[in-house]
Amino acid sequence: MKKRFLGCFNRSVLLTYLGVCFSLYGMFRVEQMRVAILCLIGAAICDLFDGAVARRCKRTEQEKSFGVQIDSLADVVSFAVFPFIILIHMTGYVRSAYGIGAVYVLAAVHRLGWFNITAEEHAGYYDGLPVTYIGLLVPVYFCVTLLFPGNWQAFVIQVLYLLFAFLFVWNFKMKKPRGIWYVCFPLLAVAAAAITIFA
Numbered sequence: 001m002k003k004r005f006l007g008c009f010n011r012s013v014l015l016t017y018l019g020v021c022f023s024l025y026g027m028f029r030v031e032q033m034r035v036a037i038l039c040l041i042g043a044a045i046c047d048l049f050d051g052a053v054a055r056r057c058k059r060t061e062q063e064k065s066f067g068v069q070i071d072s073l074a075d076v077v078s079f080a081v082f083p084f085i086i087l088i089h090m091t092g093y094v095r096s097a098y099g100i101g102a103v104y105v106l107a108a109v110h111r112l113g114w115f116n117i118t119a120e121e122h123a124g125y126y127d128g129l130p131v132t133y134i135g136l137l138v139p140v141y142f143c144v145t146l147l148f149p150g151n152w153q154a155f156v157i158q159v160l161y162l163l164f165a166f167l168f169v170w171n172f173k174m175k176k177p178r179g180i181w182y183v184c185f186p187l188l189a190v191a192a193a194a195i196t197i198f199a
Contacts (some may be wrong), residue, residue: 013070017074019043019046020043034196041135041136043079045186047075051071076109076112080112083138087157094154104165111129124175127174129164141157143196147195
């Protein structure tokens with residue numbers, strides 16, 4: 001029977017799509033940076049658990065392949081384009097931020113492309129810094145700016161984004177989070193969200 005719509009529709013991609021929705025809303029509300037940061041945290045939490053949810057679903061090989069592609073495309077939106085917009089806004093739209101942001105996005109896209117063709121070769125570790133870690137690193141930096149305000153913020157965040165871009169493509173190995181880290185990461189995200197709301 002011919003399908004009415006293209007693609008695979010099952011529970012395994014719902015969290016991935018929810019993460020994209022968080023990111024789109026965060027872009028829309030970027031003038032209210034606290035809301036945008038909370039949306040980035042939401043996207044990161046969705047990404048952290050979407051794989052675990054997918055593995056619990058009974059899927060065909062086609063559905064698995066589709067899920068991998070959708071996850072990577074969602075990462076471009078949530079952890080490349082969305083952080084770029086956050087960078088531009090947090091720096092007050094200075095010209096240098098556009099150039100640094102472009103380098104950051106290109107490095108993120110490059111890393112995701114490489115990950116897509118090599119993911120099955122590396123069990124237990126990542127090559128380079130995963131793009132999705134930005135969903136936690138940028139909120140932590142934002143919390144620091146709330147706790148220690150000053151004129152240093154625009155310069156430092158640009159340096160950080162250049163560092164992120166370098167780490168995306170640098171050839172080093174990083175162990176994948178397992179066990180207790182699936183508790184630590186959400187707790188750190190909750191702490192960052194609490195500071196973002198109440199600081």
